[in-house]
Amino acid sequence: MSAPRPRTPRLVALFAAGWALLNFPLLTLWDRGVTVAGLPLLPLALFGGWFVLIVLAAWIAERPGDDGP
Numbered sequence: 437m438s439a440p441r442p443r444t445p446r447l448v449a450l451f452a453a454g455w456a457l458l459n460f461p462l463l464t465l466w467d468r469g470v471t472v473a474g475l476p477l478l479p480l481a482l483f484g485g486w487f488v489l490i491v492l493a494a495w496i497a498e499r500p501g502d503d504g505p
Contacts, residue, residue, distance in 0.1 A: 446496045454489045458482070 456462060466481035 443496055443499065447493065450489065450492055450496060454485075457485045457489070 463478070463482075466478045468477050470477045472480055
């Protein structure tokens with residue numbers, strides 16, 4: 437069995453961070469009666485966090501030089 441490539445632990449850590457970000461206790465921090473540019477804060481935080489997770493996953497997956505031998 438070969439050793440995991442360097443990107444595997446990074447993607448696992450990103451998965452764990454995404455799970456924590458989109459989980460109930462942290463979502464309650466954004467559930468307020470506040471609007472930003474007329475949009476409620478909770479959907480903005482959800483879609484913003486989701487966007488950041490996708491961008492980070494793409495960046496980690498496409499980084500050159502992490503393929504190993």
